[in-house]
Amino acid sequence: MTPLLEEVLEVARALIRFDTSNAPEAVLGRPPGNETGPAAYLHEYLSGFGVDCELVARDPSRANLVARIPGTGDAPSLAFVGHLDVVPADPRDWTHPPFAAVVDEGGWLWGRGAIDMKNEVAARAVAMAELARAGFRPRGDLWLIAVADEEDGTADVGMRWLLEARPDIRPDLAINEGGGERLPLADGRVVQTISVGEKGTYPVRVVAVGEAGHASTPDVGANAVPLLGELLGRVGRGMPIPQESPHVDAMLEVLLGPVTDRASALHDAAALHPVLAHTIPALGGTTMAPTILAGSGKRNVMPARASVELDCRILPGTTPGDVERAVRARLGTDLRYELEWPEPLIAGSASSPATALMDAISRVLVASGDDAQLLPMLCTGFTDSVYLREAGTPTAYGFSPFRSTPAEVLTAGFHNADERVHVDDLLLSVEFHVALARELLG
Ligand SMILES: [Zn+2]
8 A cells, every 4th residue: 555545535434424414404314414524534634734724614513614725816716625424323223323334354444434525625625735745835725625514404514504604615617526427338338427516496386275074975075185196196206307417518529419309318328337327317408306295184184285395406597487397297297286485496517528627637637547537417405505606606517536436336325325435436536636737736
C-alpha cells in the first residue's frame, strides 16, 4: 500500500466511524447529524498542513467545514464539495457493522458513507492536503466545503444555510457527488457518468371526489375509495411521458447520436446497461410515484373523499402548469377528482455540459490513461449542487472516478445495506482531484 493510499484510507475510515445518521429525530430516536465530529477531524487534519480552515455552524453540533488555499486571483475558483451526514443504517442488514469501517481481504472498505459520500470527502480532503504539502499556489482559490445536513435538509444547517450566511463563499466551479460510475455498454463502448444537474420536486395530492354513505350498503352514495383505485390505475407506477429537455438530449446524443424520436431513444439508451435501465426512463420527464394514501377515518363510513400523494420529480425548467398538465393527462376527464399542491415547487437545475471544467476533467482522465467517454447525466434525486447553482456557482458537476468498484456495487450500496467501495478508488480519486486542481488552477 502506498503512503498516499494509507493516508486516504485512514481519513475515510475515521469519517465513517463518526455516526452522522441524518433523519428526523422521531425516526432516529436521537438528534440527527452530529456532523461536528467529522468536521472538527478534517479541520485538525488540514490545519496540520497549513490550510486555512474554519467550522461554520448554525447549530453547534452540526458544523460545516470550510477550508481554502487562497489563489493569486487570476483564474476562476474551484470548490471540492461534499456532505458529512449519511442516511441511517440498520446493522441487522449488514455483513459488517455499518460504522466500523472494516477493510476486508479483497480490499473493500465497508460502511455507511463508503460511497455516499465519505469516500469522496476523504479523497478531496487528502488531495487538498497533498497540494498544500507540495506548496501549491493556485491561480484561483481552491476550496473544500464539507457540509452537514444534505440527506434530510429540514434542519437547514447545511449548504443552503451556509451559502446564505456566508456570501464570501462563492466558488466559480464546483465538483460534488453524483457521477463517476463506469458503464461498459452493451455495444462494447465504455462510458463514465458525470452529473451536470438535478431534478426538482413538486408533489401533488389527487383527491377522488364522491359522496359519503354507510358501508353496509356499498352501492348507495359514491364511495371515493374505489374511484381513487381507478385513478391510481391510470397513474400506474408513475413513469413519465417523455418531454423535451436539452440536458436529456445531450445525454442521449452521447449514447446514440442525434435524437429524432425521443421515446424510442430513451428506450434504446436504457437497454445499453442495467444501471441505465431504471435511470434513463425516469429522466424522460415528470415522474409521479404514488406514495401516501388516505381514505375513510371510520371503517363503517364510505368517504366522500379519498386521496393519494404523488411524489413528482421534475426536469429543470418544468413549470407548475407542466406538472398539472402531465398529471391530468394521466387521470383523464371522465372521473371526478381535484388536485392539491401540498408543497411549493422546488426547481431542479443544471450546468452546461460544455465548460472549461468539463474539458479539464476530460483532459485529466485521458492523461491518466482513462479513455472512457464522459456521459453527462442528470441526477434523478437532489444534491447540494442545486443550492450552489442558486447562489451563483454556474458550473457544479457530480464526479469522482471509480475504476475498481463496479457500477452495480455502487448502485446496490447507495442508501442501502452493505455499502462499500474498493480502496483503490480512494487513491484514484485523490490523484484525480490533485491533477484537476493543477490543470485548472496551476
Ligand atoms: Zn450524497
